[in-house]
């Protein structure tokens with residue numbers, strides 16, 4: 571595959587690389603210790619136009635293609651702070667694509683434009699204490715009161731949950747799969763959020779539990795059509811999963827590069843450990859895995875550019891494969907660092923903690939396998955048709 575990156579992408583890469591050096595890396599230790607990043611990094615990202623690279627120019631974006639999001643993801647991964655990357659993606663690629671695709675002009679001006687500028691922080695609220703993979707099982711309700719909805723319930727594990735100014739919120743508006751999406755302002759009376767701190771990794775990201783108690787939401791907050799939320803969510807997952815695959819690939823490559831460097835530096839039995847064949851072969855297998863991850867995820871990006879969410883087969887494959895394999899690569903990189911890998915000094919310990927989430931978040935590996943096996947075995951034509959008509 572020839573490089574998909576144009577000179578414009580290259581310029582973006584250089585300018586974002588500089589941003590990562592000056593505005594992100596110096597703050598990582600503080601954010602990880604505080605278990606949250608600050609609002610300032612959102613503002614700076616927005617001010618420099620990095621949130622909007624793949625969004626339309628009319629809403630403050632740069633109008634570039636999805637490869638620009640790949641550039642941002644690859645460079646951000648070099649800061650080795652998965653929690654920040656997750657917070658920034660949960661802002662940009664979880665709620666905003668749906669608002670951009672389905673929102674009214676008023677909604678776009680009110681939420682999309684300030685979010686791309688980094689002036690408002692966004693989150694996506696689907697998961698609940700009792701329902702994650704089973705999106706159709708959510709119980710947070712939005713009762714239709716004529717000119718407004720009344721929202722009651724709670725959400726769990728929501729990235730940017732306590733920082734967010736607005737949340738794209740999945741609510742039940744009827745039986746079965748009759749869900750809807752509301753753009754929910756977090757200053758609505760009856761709303762509260764508490765941080766979830768006891769996480770294995772992704773420490774820089776703000777994870778919240780959200781509570782809704784008789785929250786009155788205007789009808790103008792409805793995104794798209796009432797009761798169509800389930801299908802909107804299924805489409806919206808594609809961008810999130812694509813970003814997960816790209817980030818997983820970049821994280822695996824980052825760990826591989828660290829392991830290679832360390833093997834040349836570290837001496838054992840009177841020689842660099844890079845001389846031991848067993849470790850050399852580990853590197854070979856890790857390098858093959860990274861290339862396979864890149865091929866699959868880049869192909870998924872290309873198909874997404876061509877087909878949008880209808881590319882869900884290859885996106886699900888990339889998400890499942892990369893997230894599992896990235897964990898393998900980072901784990902091997904830690905092994906190559908020996909005891910030092912287990913310490914915080916080389917950053918591999920943090921990489922391992924952070925990468926572990928990838929097979930769970932944005933749809934578990936088992937759910938990806940369910941989607942793929944359905945396509946492979948059952949209803950290819952039927953599902954594709956559904957996705958097209960519901961976009």
Ligand SMILES: Cc1cc2nc3c(=O)[nH]c(=O)nc-3n(C[C@H](O)[C@H](O)[C@H](O)COP(=O)(O)OP(=O)(O)OC[C@H]3O[C@@H](n4cnc5c(N)ncnc54)[C@H](O)[C@@H]3O)c2cc1C
Nearest residue numbers: 694695696697701702703727728729930931932933934936
């Ligand atoms: C740090 C963090 C950040 C997150 N950020 C967000 C966010 O911003 N917004 C948001 O909405 N959610 C977020 N999530 C939630 C995340 O998407 C869910 O945790 C994930 O979808 C899994 O849901 P669950 O935890 O309820 O697990 P469950 O759905 O209960 O799954 C438990 C196990 O059962 C398996 N399983 C379930 N159903 C099936 C099936 N049909 N077939 C086979 N196996 C199955 C799963 O694969 C898993 O192994 C976040 C989670 C974490 C930990």
